[in-house]
Amino acid sequence: MTGRDRPNVVVLCLDTVRKDVYDRYATRLRELAAVRFEGMRALAGWSVPSHAGMLTGSVPSETGVHARQRRFDPIDVDDTWIAPLSRAGYESVCVTSNIYASPVFGFDRFFDRTVPISPSRRLPAGMDVQQHISDRSTDGVEAYADFVRQALAHEHPLQSLCNGVLLKLDDVSRKLPIEKPTDFGGRAIARTLEREVTEPDGPVLAFANFMDAHGPHTPFRGLDDSIHGVSAGFHSSSFRDSDVNAAEGLGEFESDVERVRGLYAATVDYLDRVVADLVTALAAGDDRESILIVTADHGENLGYESDGYLMNHMSSLSEGLLHVPFDVVATGDGVLEPGNRGPVDVNGLSSHADLGDVIRSLASGDPFDPFAFERERARAEIVGSGSGIPEGGDESYWDRGQRVVYRRDRKYYRDRLGTEAVYDVSGPPSKQTERPEETVPEGLFESAFGEWVTDDDHGERAFAENVDAASRARLEDLGYL
Template sequence: MTGADRPDRPNIVVVCLDTVRKDVYDRYATRLRELASIRFEGMRTLAGWSVPSHAGLLTGSIPSETGVHAHQRRFDPIDVEDTWIAPLERMGYESVCVTSNIYASPVFGFDRFFDRTVPVSPSRRLPAGMDVQRHISDRSTEGMEAYADFVRQALEHDHPLRSLANGVLLKLDDVSRKLPIEKPTDFGGRSIVRALEREVTEPDGPVLAFANLMDAHGPHTPFRGLDDSIHGVSADFHSSSFRDSDVNVADGLGDYAASVQRVRRLYAATVDYLDRLVADLVTALETGDDRESILIVTADHGENLGYESDGFLMNHMSSLSEGLLHVPFDVVTTGDGTLDLAVDGTGTHIGPDGQSTADDGADRPVDVNGLSSHADLGGVIQSLADEKPFDPFAFERERARAEIVGSGSGIPEGGDEAYWDRGQRVIYRGDRKYYRDQLGTEAVYDVSGPPSKQVERPDETVPDGLFESAFGDWVTDDEHDEGAFAEEVDAASRARLEDLGYL
């Protein structure tokens, strides 16, 4: 029976919690952890920052294979047929992307993989309204005349009230940054889940949705909705008060230790906030749609937070640490149906309460503790959509790969560009993580300990031929014109990328 003949197929919703690392997720995303039917505990992403990681999420391939990386940030090299979206559309799924990540947006061609895309940003929280930042970048007036010009354009828009509201919300955020008061809005998460709920529940047939929530990505500042008991950071703190690149070249954390600690606490509180948002989304999908929905909650990559295991680095540039590569991957079900599991030949079912019931009558989530990779995301999605008995342990791996081609940004002022912009590669095998970079440096790490942690084993060496059998040639920036990237991005997009620390 074809997909078009099966309108009862479940919705598949991939929720990408941008920049959320595994250890912080495990501690603060308690609601989602409890709701999860299946938890892949050893999931690794394919790259360490947004552009190549999103390409990997779509294709299951590393940057040197997709052609999408620091030196080529558009998604043009990827054929839609090489993603997991195309086969599901042939099964009758309608595809939608709801995103607050500018890289995963129409600006860089990410929208062409989906039937429709809903971009959300700080200057366009109500996506039906006008993009205020784009208006600001294009305007030729100043002062009161500029305000009058905005109001005039907003009133002429197809959605004037939403356009005006976008302007008010952006102005409130700007005022809060100049005063010792907490930011009145989040970084787009609430708008994303509202739009996602609407986009999933309104169509008559099954929906394949991809959503990116950017709230855990820097910059960090206290905002309304965060749990103050978790962060305890004063309202006047903003992470732009220091540069991550300066921390990255300091001796340890140096003079930045107190600021880094504040960022860590805000990051933790933000993961708790995202946990509440997505848990509420699960409830909304249960009550607002008769169709079952299956949510895959993961991250494109994690974040370096200045820990020793992170190499005392901040952000997610020029690194393939476990803080970046070890990410959550929980499967959450909704509705009245059950998710049949083919686990060791037993009759196991996942119910809407997120618990599995095996032949022995025990209720429990299914934890897949072995190594797994975003390379298999498409296989997981296809298996869930097929509604056949799903064996999560079939996606455990003996090996996994990750790679970055270039830094993406964040090269410290006066730093060695060849070092910070070097290519880096990783192979996981068992409890070992093997590392090699473009400059010839190699290392071996033990990753059998706590999530997002690695311990170097200087007495061990990389096995002969390991990387040669897993990777092709290094990609160099000589093959690409990075200056063209800067020229083709409009002023509004550049402002957003600068705020995120990419330019």
């Protein structure tokens, strides 16, 4: 296949979207899909190690990227699926609203170009308003005047001013009982991605991260309120996930957790509309076929019994986190054999460890056999909490290393403290049922926890000291600090 004929390949990471909620609310994408991998598992339970795994197909103890080392420096570009496609003539681009998957942590070096988008930089050509706020030395009216001066002096003054207005509107909505006027970057990412994919003459390999389903959660313009039913003034920062995680069951937090579940579901429905519109735009805006892989770096714990009554994605390898969507959507007919319009459902176990091989197969132009990526075995791994440890909590517990191995319908678990468990994962998506009468087979876990799970100078407390003030503010808003 010549460069002229090669399809664009677009990996869409719907950050923090779990499989069961996706199946129920991403109805448009489910219908558009040519292939649906129903048993896809992530390689880790939160953003940093999961993104490293998506790039390399490896777990944290192999990539060297985890809670103790949150930069992507240990990964060689040639060890990713991006490098061989770049050598084959693909331009690579990353459009991201995840600060971890951004230049701040070295994620940009894997791509020819990276476009970060954040609440303070909706229009990427304009200035980053949060960076200005962190660097400013003035307050009050003078601070606003200083921003206007800098915005007007910027290469793109109108976009810079718009970024400031949009950020201020979001700030006002957070202080008043009114609906947030903007999403968390989803529409801006889709617009930018459309341009970045359709404008080049040759084939494009794109990676995009949508953070809308990641906390914090609050009603915003565009959500279907018939799904969430939450008052405009609610914001998930009104309680701390770590307090829920430290409690026995949901208790006093049950009503707040129910609100978060509703907003989370409505956000997945919103992302479904945004991405379906993107598919339509790519089909209309480019003669070249685009093949989109819709997946997630990990899912989310929503306080269900199967989640261990946990919230967010700290210190866990639950099915709510590891069972993720993986749908292949194409703007043309190049994914399946001629005459087979799909969808083809791959119901067996599969893993992000094979993401690179899936991409290379789709880009090759050869017949795509999705069943070649079914597995007898898969694994996942984390070390460290990934976010704040509950106040007064046992640090050795929340910061422990954890591993799982899947064998068909069984999930085997072991942590660094010596705890083992066996789960049946043959039931509904994102659910696991413990089988206390079963034991972990001897020799299933290939190695003991090693030096990579110990504290060192690059620990998660130290990493925060090495990022700028604007990045710290973003990480705090996302609940990582």
